[in-house]
Each structure stands twice: as C-alpha cells, then as structure tokens.
Amino acid sequence: MGTNGKMIRRSDLGFWQKIYLPEIVKGLGLTIAQMFKPKITVQFPDERFKPEPSFRGRPVLVEENGVERCVACGLCARVCPALAIEVQASETPLEKERFPVKFEINMVRCIFCGFCEEVCPEEAIIMSNEYLLAFSSQQEALFGKDKLLKPASQMQDRLDWLRAHR
Amino acid sequence: MDHIDILITLAKIVAAFAFLILGAAMTVLLERRVSAFIQNRIGPNRVGPGGLIQPFADVAKLVMKEDIVPRSANRFIHDMAPMISIGVALSTFAIVPFGNGIDIFGRHVKLMIADVNIGMLYLLALTSVGVYGITLAGWSSNNKYSLLGGLRSSAQLISYELSMGLSLIGVLMIAGTLRLDEIVLRQTQYIGGILPKWNIFLQPLGFITFVIASFAETNRLPFDLPEAEPELVGGYHTEYSGMKFGLFFLAEYANMITSSAIITTLFLGGWDVPYIEGLGLAPLTLALVQVGGFLVKVALVVLFYIIVRWTIPRFRYDQLMNLGWKVMLPLAIANALGTGLVLLLIA
Numbered sequence: 314m315g316t317n318g319k320m321i322r323r324s325d326l327g328f329w330q331k332i333y334l335p336e337i338v339k340g341l342g343l344t345i346a347q348m349f350k351p352k353i354t355v356q357f358p359d360e361r362f363k364p365e366p367s368f369r370g371r372p373v374l375v376e377e378n379g380v381e382r383c384v385a386c387g388l389c390a391r392v393c394p395a396l397a398i399e400v401q402a403s404e405t406p407l408e409k410e411r412f413p414v415k416f417e418i419n420m421v422r423c424i425f426c427g428f429c430e431e432v433c434p435e436e437a438i439i440m441s442n443e444y445l446l447a448f449s450s451q452q453e454a455l456f457g458k459d460k461l462l463k464p465a466s467q468m469q470d471r472l473d474w475l476r477a478h479r
Numbered sequence: 480m481d482h483i484d485i486l487i488t489l490a491k492i493v494a495a496f497a498f499l500i501l502g503a504a505m506t507v508l509l510e511r512r513v514s515a516f517i518q519n520r521i522g523p524n525r526v527g528p529g530g531l532i533q534p535f536a537d538v539a540k541l542v543m544k545e546d547i548v549p550r551s552a553n554r555f556i557h558d559m560a561p562m563i564s565i566g567v568a569l570s571t572f573a574i575v576p577f578g579n580g581i582d583i584f585g586r587h588v589k590l591m592i593a594d595v596n597i598g599m600l601y602l603l604a605l606t607s608v609g610v611y612g613i614t615l616a617g618w619s620s621n622n623k624y625s626l627l628g629g630l631r632s633s634a635q636l637i638s639y640e641l642s643m644g645l646s647l648i649g650v651l652m653i654a655g656t657l658r659l660d661e662i663v664l665r666q667t668q669y670i671g672g673i674l675p676k677w678n679i680f681l682q683p684l685g686f687i688t689f690v691i692a693s694f695a696e697t698n699r700l701p702f703d704l705p706e707a708e709p710e711l712v713g714g715y716h717t718e719y720s721g722m723k724f725g726l727f728f729l730a731e732y733a734n735m736i737t738s739s740a741i742i743t744t745l746f747l748g749g750w751d752v753p754y755i756e757g758l759g760l761a762p763l764t765l766a767l768v769q770v771g772g773f774l775v776k777v778a779l780v781v782l783f784y785i786i787v788r789w790t791i792p793r794f795r796y797d798q799l800m801n802l803g804w805k806v807m808l809p810l811a812i813a814n815a816l817g818t819g820l821v822l823l824l825i826a
C-alpha cells in the first residue's frame with residue numbers, strides 16, 4: 314500500500330481519497346491485520362536468542378590439543394582500540410616456541426570490534442557467540458586464560474565462517 | 480429523599496467511579512498490549528497474569544516519585560490543573576445511563592448517578608471546562624513548551640466544540656429531549672421492524688462528525704497536538720512529575736472511556752441490546768444483560784480509539800484548523816439543517 318517512492322500530489326487524489334475516511338478505514342484494516350501476525354519478541358530470560366556464526370560476542374582463545382594456539386606475538390594487544398588485552402610472552406618447548414604466560418582481556422573495556430580476531434596470524438583469538446556479560450565488580454570483568462580458553466571443537470561454527478568469508 | 484435514597488445514590492457513585500478508575504487503568508494496559516500487538520511485539524505481560532497488575536505497579540511507582548514543581552511555576556494552579564482534568568472526566572460520567580432502571584427494594588432505581596434533565600447541555604458545558612485543566616497546566620508551568628501545548632489545546636477544543644455541539648443537534652431533534660436516558664429509550668425501537676433504531680443509522684453524518692470531534696476533545700491521536708512529543712517535549716504536562724503526572728495520564732484515559740460511553744449512549748443505542756425482548760428474560764436479568772451490553776459497546780469504542788491512535792499520524796496544526804472550521808463545521812451545520820428539513824417533511 315506504499316507509494317513506491319512516487320511523490321503524491323494533492324491534485325492526483327481521487328474523490329474518495331480526498332475525503333480521507335475510506336483511506337483511514339483501509340489503514341485501520343492494515344493495523345488490525347498486523348495484530349494477528351506472529352510476534353518477533355524473544356522473551357529474554359525464558360527464551361534465549363541463538364546468534365548466527367557471524368555474531369561478534371566476547372573474544373575467546375582457541376585451544377587445540379590442550380594448549381592455546383596463541384604464540385604471544387602481541388599483535389592483538391597492539392591493535393585493540395580499547396586497550397583491553399594484556400599479553401605476557403614466555404618460551405615453551407613446543408613447536409610454536411612461544412606462549413602467553415598471562416593473557417587477560419578486560420571485558421569492561423572490550424568493544425567487540427573484532428580487530429584482535431582479524432589481526433591474529435594464528436587464528437588463535439576469535440569472537441564467540443556469548444553475549445551474557447554482566448559483572449558486579451571490575452575484578453570480575455578481568456578474564457584470564459582460565460575463562461578465555463575454548464576448545465576448537467566448540468568454536469567450529471565460527472572457524473568455518475571465518476574460513477568462508479576471509 | 481430518605482436514607483435509603485441517599486445510600487442508593489452513594490452506592491451508584493462508588494460503583495460508577497470505581498468502574499471508571501479501574502477501567503482507565505485497564506485501558507492503559509489494553510492500549511499497551513494492543514499497540515504492542517500492532518507492532519508485532521508482545522507488550523507488558525510479566526506483572527500478574529497477562530500483565531493485569533501492570534497498571535497498578537505503574538501507579539505504585541508514580542506515587543513514590545518525587546513531586547517536582549518548577550520554582551517559577553504558580554504553585555496553586557499547578558496543583559489544581561490535574562484535579563480539574565480528572566474531575567471533569569468523573570463528573571461527565573455521572574450522567575451516563577448504564578442501563579434501564581431496575582425495581583429493587585420496592586423502588587425504581589435509575590442506573591445513572593445524576594438524572595439531569597438537561598443532560599446534553601451539561602455534557603457540552605463540562606467538556607468546555609475540561610480545556611481549563613490543560614490550558615492552566617500549560618500556563619502555570621511557566622515553560623514555553625507547556626504554554627504552547629496549553630494554547631494549542633484551547634484553540635483546538637474551541638474549534639471542535641462547535642462541530643461537536645452542532646452534530647448533536649440532529650440527535651436532539653430526533654429524540655426531542657435533552658435527557659440522556661430518554662435518548663436511549665428512543666433508540667430501543669426498530670426501523671422497519673429489523674434494524675435497531677440507533678442514531679448511528681439515523682444520523683450517520685452526525686455520528687462521524689461527533690466521533691471526530693470527540694477524538695479532538697480527548698486529545699487523542701490524530702489530534703494530540705497539545706502533547707505532541709516530537710515538537711513540544713511533553714506539551715502541557717512537561718513540568719509534571721509523580722502522581723500529578725499520573726492524574727493527567729489517568730484523566731486522559733478516563734476521558735476516553737467517558738467519551739466512549741457518551742458516543743455509545745447518543746449514537747449506539749446505549750444499553751439497548753437489540754432483539755432481546757423476544758427472549759422473555761426476567762426483569763432483573765434483562766437489566767443486567769443490558770448493562771453488560773452497554774459495557775461491551777463502550778469497550779469496543781475504546782478499542783477503536785486505541786487502534787486509530789496506532790494507525791493515523793498526527794495532523795499538522797494548520798490541517799487541524801482547516802479540518803475543524805472548513806470541513807467539520809459546514810458538515811455539522813448541513814447535517815443539522817438536513818435533519819430539521821426531513822423531520823419537518825415527515826411531520
């Protein structure tokens with residue numbers, strides 16, 4: 314019932330449109346019809362919205378064979394516009410030679426921009442689909458390695474999506 | 480008048496006002512749910528079953544809020560304005576007949592609070608007083624947005640009051656009386672034995688003009704210019720907070736119910752339920768069914784008010800004035816003259 318972008322002038326209107334009432338009745342019919350359409354509301358605490366793989370939730374570290382992929386190059390800490398990441402590197406006998414002894418993301422600072430994911434050469438930090446992030450203190454919002462590590466198997470959706478779109 | 484008469488009147492007052500206040504609360508909820516449904520949402524459904532307690536929670540919240548009055552406001556008038564608004568809504572409701580009279584305790588009780596013999600005039604007079612609530616609120620707040628809202632409302636209400644009064648002339652001529660209960664009684668017959676003789680069928684033009692004028696009188700969209708949020712912040716109630724704002728809010732919805740009740744009484748046959756006399760019900764049951772019929776009609780008109788609000792955009796100020804003076808007024812006059820002519824020819 315829209316005008317399809319055409320400009321409507323008063324002189325174009327017919328008699329019935331000019332007296333306005335039939336058009337109002339049409340409009341009322343439209344609104345009443347809307348009332349019986351399915352609702353889009355997600356009733357939050359009872360129902361949860363399941364994000365698509367393209368969703369940028371909190372960043373997590375990918376864990377493979379019990380260790381993180383991260384090589385502690387520090388690129389993510391460098392690129393993070395919110396200065397939310399802190400990485401401290403150390404050496405490891407594994408093939409990757411370096412690993413982060415400390416990897417901390419301050420979730421109060423993070424703006425979910427996804428730059429860390431984009432810059433990481435090892436695909437070690439990626440955005441998850443978790444969005445329930447409420448804290449009662451600043452301390453609670455400091456996510457160390459214990460909270461950041463996620464097995465690659467759980468993150469397969471996002472990894473596949475990244476492969477397909479980058 | 481003895482004690483029992485006084486008691487009966489008191490009971491009627493309590494019942495009618497409780498109905499109006501509870502009804503207003505429920506209308507607020509209805510409006511929120513219906514608007515949500517129109518926008519494919521669900522609306523408030525958490526407090527109580529289906530959100531039924533929501534309006535009471537809102538009132539509890541408003542009562543506990545601080546009452547802020549601007550320093551340069553006229554305190555007395557600022558306090559009085561919401562009372563005028565709600566008072567007018569309540570006192571207009573006093574003349575609406577709920578149902579046909581019932582015989583109880585050996586006396587005939589009319590189901591209306593005040594049996595005013597100039598009902599229609601009383602109605603028109605009170606709606607004019609209603610302007611004061613809004614205009615004074617706007618003026619006493621000492622805020623330019625409020626003042627503009629108040630000015631708009633007085634201009635709007637004065638323009639539409641004319642067509643409202645004139646569109647009632649047709650009804651008046653057909654009924655030949657100003658008493659609202661008589662007007663309803665006249666509508667209980669049938670045209671040609673089939674169609675109920677409701678004034679909406681006899682006076683379609685008068686009905687349309689009266690409904691449009693009622694929308695303007697109750698400041699509902701598309702005529703809510705006095706509180707046009709995008710232009711005037713909150714209009715006349717910008718400077719109101721706490722329960723004084725709540726009173727304006729309540730008054731808006733109480734006014735809506737009152738004017739729905741008036742529309743029902745004057746044009747939709749009031750408490751008349753067509754074809755019911757064929758069922759041969761006992762007098763008391765009949766009266767109750769008629770009261771029920773009246774309530775259903777009022778609820779439907781209220782629903783219509785709500786759906787219109789969520790359908791039509793607001794008029795521009797010049798369009799509002801054009802419609803009022805150049806369309807509604809001539810139509811109402813033509814309707815009055817035409818009705819007079821037809822009645823003269825029939826007689």
Ligand code: SF4
Pocket residue numbers: 372389392393394395396397398418422423424425426427428429430
């Ligand atoms: S998503 Fe953006 S803000 Fe958050 S840690 Fe990564 S780079 Fe920093």
Ligand code: SF4
Pocket residue numbers: 382383384385386387388389390400429432433434435436437438
């Ligand atoms: S960019 Fe990747 S590899 Fe480098 S420190 Fe960050 S997470 Fe580790």
